Amino acid sequence: MFLWQYLTVLLLTAVQLCKAQKCDKFSDLNLGHAFIGTSFRIRLLLYTREYGSCGTLMSHTNLSAHPQFNLSRPTTFIVHGYRPTGSPPVWVHNMTALLLARKDLNVIIVDWNHGAANLNYFKAVENTQKAAANLTAFIKMMQERGASLSSIHMIGVSLGAHISGFVGANLNASIGRITALDPAGPQFTGTPPEERLDSSDAQFVDVLHTDIDALGFREALGHIDFYANGGTDQPGCPKTIFSGGAYFKCDHQRSVLLFLDSLNQTCSSTAFPCSSYSDFLDGKCLNCDRFGAAGCPVFGYDVTRWKNILVKLGQTKTFFTTKAKSPFCMTSYRVDVMIWNKDARWGYLTVKLHHNGTESVATIDHKSSQFKKYTETTLLAQFDKDIQSVEKVSLKFSTKNVCKPKYKLRVLRISLTPLERKERLLCRYDVLLEENSEVAFRPIPCEESNF
Incomplete structure (x- = not known):
């Protein structure tokens, strides 16, 4: 009898373990689904540290059914x-981890593939409001539970990004943060704020633009x-249509890869406030005094360090450059050059x-720079590696x-000033x-009288 009871307990334990290890996955649809269309459905997959990479399909009506939530x-x-x-996003589980x-x-993970998978883009846009209504109801249920x-x-x-904005607006901007990664432009450009994402949708809204001349949204949000x-032509992305599908989506998708880098803390990209990318490249926007001791904001997950300042400023446009592959970040220096040529x-x-x-290496070649006698020319140099101690x-x-x-x-004189850390000028x-x-040389500390 004892052996039978033991085996029964063992069997029941095994069944429970199997149930516990059952993981729900993102909807995997195909081109056929996208061609004929699907009825709208939204699935919410919960991930926590306790369950690691195992997702749990959430109930839309009964949160108590999920004690791990x-x-x-x-x-x-x-x-x-x-x-x-109709395929699942390849990046979504990496971001979760x-x-x-x-x-x-x-x-x-908000799985609204039954709604997003459609060759008719306009139908997918229409479904964004349905997805937002569903999420709003779910979050209100969370709020009721504390x-x-x-x-x-x-x-x-x-x-x-726009779905997130609709949800935020439905909840009277009471959610803490919305991070928008290259918000969609088609069907949203030129629309009023209530029909797209905008800064009034959450307590803090940070936006990344990587494809403003095609699939993304151009204006600040x-x-x-x-x-x-x-915001255009990301390094390493195809330049011609002969590259196939990557030509259309590479710039747009780069937004996700840049955000993943910021999460991974591989390196950080300092962003400089400026009115235009051209002025930024010309070295006209390297002053970060408006941010006080915090300095210029860093793109990505940790930008909340600047939240209070940014909310007070209202709206800030910033620019930064990247490499073609991860780690994407570059190191910025201000280079001041004074010559003594007669002409x-x-x-x-x-x-x-x-x-x-x-x-x-930093190649400053976005345009030809002018150097004049006894006049300091300021340039922005973006280096592909961070050299902590410059020997030559x-x-x-x-x-x-x-x-x-x-x-x-x-x-007559050249000086190099690192912009991401406090060091003496070289x-x-x-x-x-x-x-x-x-020409190679060993730099020396700048003479204080000259600066």
């Missing part, structure tokens, strides 16, 4: 965008708007920083004029640059 914890909703082929690694959260709306963070991608590489010179500079065999600097001057005679740039005096010839 701890309403005293902050909750982050991930809302995907348009899915023209990184969020849980950063903080003890409830992460809810959840704090200020602890809710919604991360919306493309159409998902949040308390802070980040324009990566000006003005026009051209481009390439600056290299060296330390212990490592080389970091290399400079190369070029005009890109093949047929004209080669010029010389007689540098200088060099009296350097002769012959066109297209690289």
